[in-house]
Amino acid sequence: MSAQLSIHDLHKAFGAVKATNGASLELAKGELHAIIGPNGAGKSTLIAQIAGEIFPDQGQIHLNGQDITRVPAWQRPRLGLARAFQVSQLYTEFTLLENVALAIAARDGKAFGMWRPLSRDTRLLEPAQGYLQQVGLGLRAQDPVHELSHGERRQLEIALALAQEASVLLLDEPMAGMGADESARMTELLHSLKGRYAILLVEHDMDAVFALADRITVLVYGQTVLTGSVEQVRNDPQVRAAYLGEEHA
Amino acid sequence: MSPRLIIDLACLATFACMPLLAHWLHEPYLVSFFTRLAIYGMAAISLDLLIGYGAMVSFGHAAFFGLGGYIVGIVAFHTSQGMPLWGWEGSNSALVVWPLALLVCALLSLLVGYLSLRTSGVQFIMITLAFGQMLYFVLGSLSLYGGDDGILLNERNTFGALDLGDANHFYYLCVALLAGWLLLCRRLVNSRFGFVLRGLKQSERRSVSLGLKPLRYRLTAFVIAGTGGGLAGILWANYALFVSPDMGAWHKSGELMAMVILGGVGTLLGPLLGAATYLGLEQVLSQWTEHWMLIFGPLLLLVVLFGKKGVYGLLLSLLQRKPKRVAIKPNAAVEARP
Numbered sequence: 001m002s003a004q005l006s007i008h009d010l011h012k013a014f015g016a017v018k019a020t021n022g023a024s025l026e027l028a029k030g031e032l033h034a035i036i037g038p039n040g041a042g043k044s045t046l047i048a049q050i051a052g053e054i055f056p057d058q059g060q061i062h063l064n065g066q067d068i069t070r071v072p073a074w075q076r077p078r079l080g081l082a083r084a085f086q087v088s089q090l091y092t093e094f095t096l097l098e099n100v101a102l103a104i105a106a107r108d109g110k111a112f113g114m115w116r117p118l119s120r121d122t123r124l125l126e127p128a129q130g131y132l133q134q135v136g137l138g139l140r141a142q143d144p145v146h147e148l149s150h151g152e153r154r155q156l157e158i159a160l161a162l163a164q165e166a167s168v169l170l171l172d173e174p175m176a177g178m179g180a181d182e183s184a185r186m187t188e189l190l191h192s193l194k195g196r197y198a199i200l201l202v203e204h205d206m207d208a209v210f211a212l213a214d215r216i217t218v219l220v221y222g223q224t225v226l227t228g229s230v231e232q233v234r235n236d237p238q239v240r241a242a243y244l245g246e247e248h249a
Numbered sequence: 250m251s252p253r254l255i256i257d258l259a260c261l262a263t264f265a266c267m268p269l270l271a272h273w274l275h276e277p278y279l280v281s282f283f284t285r286l287a288i289y290g291m292a293a294i295s296l297d298l299l300i301g302y303g304a305m306v307s308f309g310h311a312a313f314f315g316l317g318g319y320i321v322g323i324v325a326f327h328t329s330q331g332m333p334l335w336g337w338e339g340s341n342s343a344l345v346v347w348p349l350a351l352l353v354c355a356l357l358s359l360l361v362g363y364l365s366l367r368t369s370g371v372q373f374i375m376i377t378l379a380f381g382q383m384l385y386f387v388l389g390s391l392s393l394y395g396g397d398d399g400i401l402l403n404e405r406n407t408f409g410a411l412d413l414g415d416a417n418h419f420y421y422l423c424v425a426l427l428a429g430w431l432l433l434c435r436r437l438v439n440s441r442f443g444f445v446l447r448g449l450k451q452s453e454r455r456s457v458s459l460g461l462k463p464l465r466y467r468l469t470a471f472v473i474a475g476t477g478g479g480l481a482g483i484l485w486a487n488y489a490l491f492v493s494p495d496m497g498a499w500h501k502s503g504e505l506m507a508m509v510i511l512g513g514v515g516t517l518l519g520p521l522l523g524a525a526t527y528l529g530l531e532q533v534l535s536q537w538t539e540h541w542m543l544i545f546g547p548l549l550l551l552v553v554l555f556g557k558k559g560v561y562g563l564l565l566s567l568l569q570r571k572p573k574r575v576a577i578k579p580n581a582a583v584e585a586r587p
Contacts, residue, residue, distance in 0.1 A: 074460055077458065089452045091451045102441070102459065106461050112442050113440050113442060118444045160455075
């Protein structure tokens with residue numbers, strides 16, 4: 001099994017706080033791998049290191065066989081990493097279509113064009129429309145992003161990640177702040193992506209995690225304490241005590 | 250007809266007819282005023298590229314205005330004095346001197362931008378201000394070129410068949426370059442590059458996660474804007490036949506910034522209207538009192554506090570909310586009637 005993303009013994013301290021303290025995991029091709037852990041377990045710090053926003057103090061990150069531990073964040077997408085943010089990072093003044101079109105232009109390394117108007121560039125707009133349809137936002141393509149609801153913004157985050165045509169998707173709490181309906185729709189969307197991408201999913205919504213994940217890694221105090229199937233994690237007494245609580249028992 | 254198009258056409262018509270109008274009114278001064286307006290408008294539009302589209306509030310934009318002017322002045326000085334410049338006889342042809350001046354401005358903006366863009370926000374304002382002042386003092390210390398007194402030019406550059414010594418010829422050249430620059434900037438901000446630039450302003454994290462390196466795009470915009478400021482300076486040197494370090498001083502940068510804000514940040518045409526308002530008010534108010542800034546200051550304050558997109562935004566909302574007002578313009582009335 002060749003791992004598309006592998007993290008080996010990662011450490012990151014902020015002063016005395018060891019936010020990441022020995023995290024290791026492997027993301028196989030086509031696998032949907034969830035990371036769970038209580039608040040403050042260091043999930044966001046781990047994601048930031050994988051994305052390249054902060055560099056680890058020690059340990060390695062490999063993406064598609066290449067050591068990316070010290071590769072700057074802006075170069076990682078070209079090596080096959082795409083990302084959806086926990087707090088939406090979208091171009092709110094642009095339309096949905098323009099957001100996705102820009103992602104495509106950036107992916108193709110053709111973002112320096114200075115003459116042809118982007119909003120009439122069919123080579124970008126047609127595929128962009130396709131990605132929006134995949135996430136169920138096809139009808140809203142021409143609306144400015146600031147008019148979108150919270151749930152729709154999360155869908156657009158996914159569309160942008162898809163538009164990057166990366167092999168590895170890093171999804172940071174895509175269901176955060178969603179209602180039950182929206183959550184169900186997002187679960188369905190992620191389900192439709194299963195197998196096509198290697199997905200690392202950080203999520204608090206346990207129903208969604210159990211429904212989607214092939215494997216789950218549990219992160220506690222910055223350390224990966226357990227990796228296993230849904231059943232293994234669900235039935236692990238340590239996990240149930242520390243994190244899941246009785247309602248999932 | 251859309252309000253934007255109406256404003257575009259009104260501006261174009263005004264600029265196009267001005268020499269005729271000045272002739273009828275026996276006010277040749279108008280042509281001179283509108284030449285100045287075209288030149289300042291060009292500088293303000295290029296600054297708007299940075300402020301309005303790149304969120305790069307440069308307080309040193311006049312440096313490029315001053316440098317462009319000085320290159321023209323220095324070459325003219327050596328040419329007229331018969332003093333070769335590093336073995337070069339010099340030239341009075343605009344087609345030689347202007348590209349040279351633009352190249353120097355582009356190189357300086359590349360250097361200044363590369364160093365300044367390591368910062369953002371207030372630090373960026375301060376560091377561009379510092380670079381601007383550095384250039385100001387360097388220009389003032391060039392004793393061969395008159396030090397603080399600057400350089401007087403004997404004549405304007407030659408430009409093919411155009412006689413730039415003729416006020417109308419020079420005016421139309423300035424207007425053509427202004428229109429060309431404005432159109433170029435409009436294409437730019439709506440292109441892929443423009444979207445990247447505007448996107449960086451909205452979410453730098455997103456841009457990085459899409460694989461875009463912010464510095465590349467910001468620096469390119471900085472160089473383009475600096476070159477535009479340089480072109481305005483080149484024209485100014487030819488218009489005034491005089492360059493001095495004041496062209497690059499911080500208060501000139503402040504004036505340009507005031508024009509952008511007054512006219513409407515991030516509208517491109519707005520800063521031209523801002524330049525018109527600024528220069529017009531300066532003209533009118535300074536006839537009353539030399540302390541005309543006392544009146545201008547509060548006005549700018551009002552625009553900042555209440556006007557979302559400055560003079561341009563005001564015009565747009567007038568044309569949009571009260572469509573009957575449009576009937577004042579005869580050509581628009583035809584369109585407005587069903």
